[in-house]
Amino acid sequence: MENTTKGFTRANHVGITVKNLEKSIAFYEALTGTKVSNIDVIGGERMAKTQGLNDTQIKFANLHLDNLNLDILEYVIPESEQASYSNNQISAMHLCFEVDNIDDAMQRLKEIGVEPDGEPIIFEEADGLKSGYGTAVAYFRDPDGTNLEIIAPQGPFKRKNP
Incomplete structure (x- = not known):
């Protein structure tokens, strides 16, 4: 049988553009308990053209989670502009970390400030769901x-092969 998805069923990484690479590395390492695997710089016209830019220089770090990589990106050229999205705005995205216990995860957030x-919240029938009760x-x-989000998934929110 021919593979019609061409690989679109796998995610490799999420890229997060930041103001200060070093500060963000410290945050994501503290949050995940994982050290970045490398820190590097990429740029020039060839890379810029992949993003519809004329020129670029990007300082970046890669952080490998169990099932997804995080690319932490600081654009030096062109200089980044601050964007702000609330979760209800069209084109807004968020990254969700799967946790075993919501209370332990909340304690971790508190510990790192x-x-x-x-x-x-823990989903219940009153939230309008048909299933997934107990998901926090x-x-x-x-x-x-x-x-960013944390989820302790139940029911349809649980992946079959985490």
């Missing part, structure tokens, strides 16, 4: 305002 956007979620932001 992160204030969540609100208190965590909370939202927070990184130092540059990137939308």
Whole structure:
């Protein structure tokens, strides 16, 4: 049988553009308990053209999680502009970290000085769902305002092969 997805069923990484690479490395290493695998710089016209730019220079670090890589990117050329998205805005995205226990994850956020956007909730029938009861979620932001989430999944929110 022919593979019609051409690989679009696998995610490799999420790229997060940041203001200060070193500060963001410290944040994501503290959050995940994982050290970056490398720090490097890429740039020039060839790379710029892949992004519709005339020229670019990007300082970056790669952080490997169990099932996804994070690319932490600081654009030197062209200089980055601050964007701000709330989760309800069209084209806004967020990165969700899967955790085993929402209370332990909330304690971890507190330990590294992160204030969540609100208190965590555990999904119940009153939330309008047909299934997934017992799933717990909370939202927070990184130092540059990137939308992040933690989830302790149940039911259809659980992946078959984590």
